[in-house]
Amino acid sequence: MQARAKHEYLSSLVRPAGRASRERDVGVGDMYFPRxxxxxxxxxxxxxxxxxxTTDSIWxxxxxxxxxxxxxxIGYFAAVxxxxxxxxSKPAETIDSSTGDETGSLPIRRDGISL
Known part of the structure; x- marks a missing residue:
């Protein structure tokens, strides 16, 4: 149980602010490179x-x-x-396969991209 509490604490540190609870929860948070x-x-x-x-020195x-x-x-690398x-470190049964349906096909409209 202590490992789960540690995981939740670290997840809360890297989760973006203002994230709605109805969104897909990946358990860790998202890193946005543009931000x-x-x-x-x-x-x-x-x-x-x-x-x-302060110094008036270009060098x-x-x-x-x-x-x-x-x-x-270095900080960005450590965060990633x-x-x-x-x-x-998440248990295997909590990892979402992200396939979209039971047939195993890839999601076509993921991230707003449609093919």
């Missing part, structure tokens, strides 16, 4: 402006920008690894 990219870019711009304003600003970009990339680990 991360916008957040990382804004964070990087804030740091660049702050460092340049220190470039150094800080490279350091912050590396830290953000955590999501994969949490998804793989």
């Amino acid at each position: 991360f990219l916008v957040g990382a870019t804004i964070t990087l711009l804030v740091v660049v402006i702050w460092v340049y304003h 220190r600003t470039v150094g800080w920008a490279m350091l912050i970009a590396t830290i953000l990339q 690894v955590l999501l994969i680990y949490l998804d793989m």
Whole structure:
């Protein structure tokens, strides 16, 4: 039971805010790369402006920008690894096959794409 509580806690950390309960629950949450990219870019711009304003040195600003970009990339990689680990640690009977029906055919209209 303790493992389930830990899984629920970690899932709540990575689940997007405002998610409706009627939506399909994958148990872990979703990672949206565009949202991360916008957040990382804004964070990087804030740091660049702050460092340049503080130091008046373009080289220190470039150094800080490279350091912050590396830290953000490592953090994103760690978050993806955590999501994969949490998804793989789910019991097999709770994993949805996502086939859409019992015939085993793939869902044609998944993610708004129709063929």
